[in-house]
């Protein structure tokens with residue numbers, strides 16, 4: 001087969017055949033297709049799109065480029081969640097042990113943060129001793145013992161995606177719905193989950209800024225999952241404002257523990273419970289019936305917290321150890337009084353990133369204690385001169401640039417200017 005023919009076919013709006021797709025992904029993984037040729041093909045796909053059969057085959061070819069885990073022999077049904085990423089999105093932390101406490105098993109392969117959105121592994125690594133890298137045997141042991149495991153994806157899973165994602169990142173071809181869908185789903189299918197719930201975020205702090213694109217991304221991924229025998233549903237959820245009151249690694253772990261202890265911010269609790277119920281249903285269990293606990297009950301009765309502690313301990317962490325705290329703090333005061341009518345997730349994420357909570361390049365280290373505490377969320381009242389944000393960092397020279405990011409990040413107005421928007425916008 002000739003790669004130039006494949007590029008031309010897609011460039012001219014054609015449909016790639018299954019044979020062409022299998023060959024391209026296989027040859028690229030073996031290093032037989034030059035980076036510039038794959039970049040040209042990615043751009044042709046970006047411009048011309050792919051139909052359902054093409055995306056499904058592309059995903060399968062990437063899946064076949066590496067190993068595929070299999071947990072179908074576990075006593076419990078497996079289910080997982082993937083979030084397209086947002087600001088303050090610590091949901092995996094309370095969600096995994098909650099679902100485990102309700103009776104399903106959660107094999108969760110997570111990533112690190114890049115840019116303004118945080119990564120689950122960075123958050124968990126704030127816990128002294130906690131280990132992200134597990135062998136497949138260790139992963140299986142933790143999953144069997146605790147009903148949950150959260151770890152880094154090994155390099156053997158969907159290696160074609162690893163290379164292709166790095167190439168897309170430097171060729172302006174990341175924002176393609178078929179390529180994003182195939183990239184995410186090849187990794188999720190490789191981890192061997194029996195069912196999957198996608199949290200597709202919409203809004204300023206999300207990858208997808210508008211509802212129509214988020215809906216298309218969700219639909220494409222749901223189709224891929226179901227085409228591959230993994231029962232998949234998606235929730236479209238709001239990411240105009242950050243989730244919870246804490247943005248930053250250790251700050252978010254502390255907030256997750258509050259939720260697991262039966263407290264915590266209402267939006268984090270609501271989303272944790274909504275996603276947990278969907279995960280149980282996708283796994284064939286009915287929350288609150290037939291011995292399956294309802295997730296809200298697991299948060300109230302301490303079983304989710306017990307499951308969290310077990311999960312952290314099994315991965316080498318000390319769930320009771322003090323979390324890292326940033327060396328310096330600066331409080332930003334409300335310039336006027338009124339109701340917070342807007343709080344921009346992207347700008348808060350940018351401020352946390354500038355304080356050291358995120359990384360600019362994948363080799364960078366993150367500061368565990370850095371981040372932003374939100375004292376007033378949309379719909380809440382503040383008085384002039386009261387704290388609006390607390391900034392946390394180890395390097396005080398970072399304060400000014402972080403405060404700049406927050407300057408246009410909020411509006412304070414009259415109460416009637418604010419209207420509550422639903423957190424869960426739709427289900428697909």
Ligand code: URA
Nearest residue numbers: 165179180181183184
């Ligand atoms: N996350 C992924 O894993 N892949 C993409 O293409 C985009 C976001």
